[in-house]
Amino acid sequence: MLTAGKFKGRVVWHGWVTSQAGTPGLAVRVGIMDDFAGAEEEITGTIWLSLKAMGMARGQLKALGFDCDTQELSEIGVSVSFIDRECDVTLKEEEYKGKVSIKVDRFGAGAPPPTKDALVKAQAGLRGAKKARPPYPDPNAMPPDAGADLPLEPPKRPLREEVTPPAEGDIPF
Secondary structure, three states: OOOOEEEEEEEEEEEEEEOOOOOEEEEEEEEEEEOOOOEEEEEEEEEEOOOOOHHHHHHHHHHOOOOOOOOOHHHEOOOEOOOOOEEEEEEEEEEEOOEEEEEEEEEOOOOOOOOHHHHHHHHHHHHHHHHHOOOOOOOOOOOOOOOOOOOOOOOOOOOOOOOOOOOHHHOOO
8 A cells, every 4th residue: 555755656657638627737657666565556646737837747747757848748658658667756645525545746756955055054054043043041030020919939739648548437338
């Protein structure tokens, strides 16, 4: 049974689809090795080609080995086939009408890890933040008049109340 996460997949089928709103999409079925069952499980995801999703679609097509700058979409399924190509697949849990299922979130690994230069800058920022920030106030300190109407000391209570067991004649049975 597939779970949310990132996996290696192998394309087993792909084909063009159209949404109810008329948006074109490329449905891609991948086989993902299920380590528990020892078999390949298939799952289908769609790369939607709406104006809002173009950046994401470009990255997903690239993950499948398609170059949007030199190849034409109309070639997919004609002279370009993704079958048997390996790609990273990110799966996520999605709830719909109270039912949770696993869906393809994206083809490809998502955002790349940060570069070494980006990590060096982030480290410098973290160290600078430590020096620039005033020390944290004492969490036990109260402003002078904050507790003016509170009693000075909490009432004393014994840590454990002593309970005297009932005498033998006091037990009703």
